[in-house]
Amino acid sequence: MEICRLEHIHKDYRMGEIVTPLKDISLTVDSGDFIAIEGPSGIGKSTLLYVMGTLLKSDEGDYFFERKDVSKLSDREKSVLRAKKIGFLFQDSTMLQALTLRENLAFSQSIGEKTDSHRIDALLERFELKDRENFFPFQLSGGQRRRAMAARALIHKPQLILADEPTNDLDEHWAEEIICILKEQAAQGAAVVMVTHNPLFAGQADRRYRLENGLLINVMEENKEDPKHENETV
Ligand SMILES: Nc1ncnc2c1ncn2[C@@H]1O[C@H](COP(=O)(O)OP(=O)(O)OP(=O)(O)O)[C@@H](O)[C@H]1O
Ligand SMILES: [Mg+2]
Helix, strand or coil: CEEEEEEEEEEEEEECEEEEEEEEEEEEEECCCEEEEECCCCCCHHHHHHHHCCCCCCCEEEEEECCEEHHHCCHHHHHHHHHHHEEEECCCCCCCCCCCHHHHHHHHHHHCCCCCHHHHHHHHHHCCCHHHCCCCHHHCCHHHHHHHHHHHHHCCCCCEEEEECCCCCCCHHHHHHHHHHHHHHHHCCCEEEEECCCHHHHCCCCEEEEEECCEEEEHHHHHHHCHHHCCCCC
């Protein structure tokens, strides 16, 4: 089942010089997909996730979410869409500093108009944060905050999970665990789009792309065509 579709998306930033992170991007994301996007720093990976998360409008091209044209939705309708259907794991910390971890989770849940304390408990357990539920964000370690943000992104059972370098700040065990949790979400029917610099993690995705010169290159097809890569395991 199609969750979202980008068609010929083009995005410029005009701050003095013109930067074109997205030149012509087309991608269809289905329920159950686990997609990795790689590419060097500053190339436009986060920009792509912002467009997919309906936070940023493209200059050209179309973006469809569940076959609805996102450009035809009002700001209010987009907020509702994000609150109910999209889980965003931002690259930087975005928790509300004046709320405890548990309150942050409950707040995110309430925006999606659901309250389910069992879901909060289950996620706190899954991310091994139950004993930190009454801590404020500044009282958590960097890795605990990252796990908390992952829990928050999943709190409303989103159809689309956008994870921007979700393994940042995490030790090896937790980095692997986060990938495992994202895979579980995809197996349960969510679509996951993950930006990562780690080729081992990207290798675990069903589809793997590299963002380059504003275009998405399918890394797997490229490897098939290039005999040099034949014996690579990642
Ligand atoms: N709001 C903005 N206004 C102007 N330029 C921007 C804006 N946001 C991003 N850029 C520029 O667009 C380019 C792509 O940025 P983006 O954050 O998408 O890169 P990235 O691939 O996510 O990089 P990283 O791996 O470092 O996170 C960068 O050159 C950045 O400076
Ligand atoms: Mg980024």
